[in-house]
Amino acid sequence: xxxxxxxxxxxxxxxxxxxxxxxxxxxxxxxxxxxxxxxxxxxxxxxxxxxxxxxxxxxxxxxxxxxxxxxxxxxxxxxxxxxxxxxxxxxxxxxxxxxxxxxxxxxxxxxxxxxxxxxxxxxxxxxxxxxxxxxxxxxxxxxxxxxxxxxxxxxxxxxxxxxxxxxxxxxxxxxxxxxxxxxxxxxxxx
Numbered sequence: 175x176x177x178x179x180x181x182x183x184x185x186x187x188x189x190x191x192x193x194x195x196x197x198x199x200x201x202x203x204x205x206x207x208x209x210x211x212x213x214x215x216x217x218x219x220x221x222x223x224x225x226x227x228x229x230x231x232x233x234x235x236x237x238x239x240x241x242x243x244x245x246x247x248x249x250x251x252x253x254x255x256x257x258x259x260x261x262x263x264x265x266x267x268x269x270x271x272x273x274x275x276x277x278x279x280x281x282x283x284x285x286x287x288x289x290x291x292x293x294x295x296x297x298x299x300x301x302x303x304x305x306x307x308x309x310x311x312x313x314x315x316x317x318x319x320x321x322x323x324x325x326x327x328x329x330x331x332x333x334x335x336x337x338x339x340x341x342x343x344x345x346x347x348x349x350x351x352x353x354x355x356x357x358x359x360x361x362x363x364x
Contacts, residue, residue, distance in 0.1 A: 176260040177275040178310070180249045182241050186279040188228040190296050192216055194285045195224075200340070207284050235282050244299050245280060251306055252278070259307065263314055266345055271314075272321035278310065288313045290320045311346050 194204035195217050205213055212231055216224040252259075260271050273293050281287075281296040286309045288295045295313045297306060319339045327335040 175274075176256070176271050178252045178256050178259075179275060179277045180245055180252065181277055181279050182236070182245050183279050184229065184232050184236065185225070186294075186296070187232055187281045187283065188225050189221070190279075190281045190285060190287050191228055191232075191283045192219070192221055192224040193287065194283055204283075204285050232282065239282065239299065241280060241282075241299070247303070248278070248280060248297065248299070248306060251303065252310070255307060259311060259314070263311070263318065267315070267318045267322070269318060269322050272318060276310075276314070286313060288316065290317050293317070308346070312343050315343055315346060 191212075195208070195213060196219075197204070205217055212227070215227045219227070264270060276293040276295065278295050278297045280299050282298070282300055283296075284298050284300050286296055286298055295310055297309055301309070316339055319342060324335075330338070
């Protein structure tokens, strides 16, 4: 049975802030999505330097946002529908879910990063609750695409494969008829 683990990890959250503010991906300059002094202190900095700035800031923010309560709330959201998420994703892709467990790290940065090799998804708690399942589904479909169809990446080229991977998320309209999930199926404007 597939499992979704919800975790709070300040270092994983800090990494998301640092990584997002120091790169452009899918045409998005992520640093433009936040404001304040913190941005200026992490852009162009090495990971270690940025983490020393981010750690106290995130500790303050975690208390302000009551991240422990958020984690409980997010866990309840996923506990209610996780079996159905996996069942529907298998039906849509025609393939078994490629791994047994996934870890969702709650993040205070407005970017849903992921790590396919580890089954990690960063879930922005700064987004509305109704986006949580949709965001996970979006990243899960990316994972399934990598797991089962990455063999075509070399043949079609990296850019075309990445474009197809994003375009496939339109099929999420089929699986998003779950309670609390909007039917847009995508968290990306691409």
